[in-house]
Amino acid sequence: MYxxxxxxxxxxxxxxxxxxxEERAFQARIDADIKIEPxxxxxxxxxxxxxxxxxxxxHSEIVGMLPEGNWVTRAPTLKRKAIxxxxxxxxxxxxxxxxxxxxxxxxSRDQLIAELHAGRAKYSSIFNYPTLSWADxxxxxxxxxGAAIMNQIPLCRCSYGPYARAMVRICKEExxxxxxxYDIMLAMAQGTAAQKAMAQDALDRWWWPSLMMFGPSxxxxxxxxxxxxxxIKILSNDELRQRFVDQTVPQAEYLGLxxxxxxxxxSPERGHYDFGAxxxxxxxxxxxxDGPCNRDRMAVRVQAWEDGAWVREAAMAHAERRAARxxx
Ligand code: BYC
Numbered sequence: 001m002y003x004x005x006x007x008x009x010x011x012x013x014x015x016x017x018x019x020x021x022e023e024r025a026f027q028a029r030i031d032a033d034i035k036i037e038p039x040x041x042x043x044x045x046x047x048x049x050x051x052x053x054x055x056x057x058x059h060s061e062i063v064g065m066l067p068e069g070n071w072v073t074r075a076p077t078l079k080r081k082a083i084x085x086x087x088x089x090x091x092x093x094x095x096x097x098x099x100x101x102x103x104x105x106x107x108s109r110d111q112l113i114a115e116l117h118a119g120r121a122k123y124s125s126i127f128n129y130p131t132l133s134w135a136d137x138x139x140x141x142x143x144x145x146g147a148a149i150m151n152q153i154p155l156c157r158c159s160y161g162p163y164a165r166a167m168v169r170i171c172k173e174e175x176x177x178x179x180x181x182y183d184i185m186l187a188m189a190q191g192t193a194a195q196k197a198m199a200q201d202a203l204d205r206w207w208w209p210s211l212m213m214f215g216p217s218x219x220x221x222x223x224x225x226x227x228x229x230x231x232i233k234i235l236s237n238d239e240l241r242q243r244f245v246d247q248t249v250p251q252a253e254y255l256g257l258x259x260x261x262x263x264x265x266x267s268p269e270r271g272h273y274d275f276g277a278x279x280x281x282x283x284x285x286x287x288x289x290d291g292p293c294n295r296d297r298m299a300v301r302v303q304a305w306e307d308g309a310w311v312r313e314a315a316m317a318h319a320e321r322r323a324a325r326x327x328x
Contacts, residue, residue, distance in 0.1 A: 053227075062092065066301070067293075068131065084137065117305060122287060125286040127297060129292055133198050135188050139203060141181015144210055150243055215237040216280065
């Protein structure tokens with residue numbers, strides 16, 4: 001159930017010699033940094049790759065609203081509650097821009113949502129972990145949005161125009177989200193001993209799943225080579241993960257919190273932090289549907305979709321009546 005395993009049939013990079021003249025012309029446009037727009041000719045595999053990635057990304061935004069929604073009614077102050085609600089609304093907006101970007105490739109939002117609800121589409125592994133304390137809301141903003149920005153800034157330069165343009169606004173908003181998360185962590189780290197312990201506990205639980213957000217190691221990443229050739233991926237999974245670690249460790253130090261990795265140390269030779277091995281067994285279990293919250297997340301999404309049916313029907317009826325009035 002909700003296996004989050006999708007076979008897109010795009011894995012190996014095609015050598016120039018194997019390409020058709022149309023594919024060579026397409027690759028030449030990519031190599032010349034000319035953006036691909038919806039009506040441009042494109043290889044079917046490029047289209048499928050984008051539909052897969054953009055829809056997974058859209059689903060992540062929408063499912064990502066759930067762990068945070070868990071704390072709206074329990075935010076510690078009115079101000080924190082208003083900020084959290086605004087952030088969650090932003091995620092909904094990001095989902096909409098991304099579904100719209102995917103629709104330019106010839107799929108409908110209803111189709112994509114049906115795939116998600118049937119357990120045939122993936123969304124980010126990170127949203128299958130529970131939010132047990134208020135500090136988790138801080139950790140999500142700081143680490144999860146921090147990782148999301150690291151991955152998404154290069155996507156603003158990706159080859160597909162509608163995706164690249166959608167990412168510009170999303171990244172601006174994610175940057176506010178990251179700051180609100182860090183602000184919560186700072187308040188807790190400077191608070192009572194119990195509050196600091198909650199912040200540390202949240203960091204302990206969210207650190208490794210945040211590193212997993214960047215996907216499998218480059219050696220194991222089936223789509224990376226082709227996506228890099230098509231400039232859908234500008235930086236590799238491992239490069240982005242390293243950048244995230246390098247950026248985040250000093251932030252943890254400033255908070256006075258310990259990153260839960262005994263092997264973490266600065267390497268002057270590499271000019272980067274070395275870090276311990278990721279538990280890939282856990283990652284693959286989560287993306288196959290066996291994370292702590294996979295079933296719950298999908299059940300809540302499907303219920304929300306069914307509960308909202310009357311709103312969609314009313315909106316359609318209103319649009320039809322208005323169109324009929326205008327036609328008359
Ligand atoms: N979770 O060959 P690979 C956010 C899958 S943040 C689940 O490296 P690719 C937000 C991958 O789909 C998160 N599945 O794939 C933040 C593939 O399976 P399929 C959303 C994962 O696509 C705060 C297989 O593993 N961001 O939105 O080249 C609040 C092999 O991987 C994960 C995006 O989606 C994972 N973590 O690279 C609210 C960014 N990692 O499809 C919301 C756009 C890998 O063959 N996406 N898999 O069945 C990307 O940049 C890329 O798709 C990835 C993976 C780097 C994630």
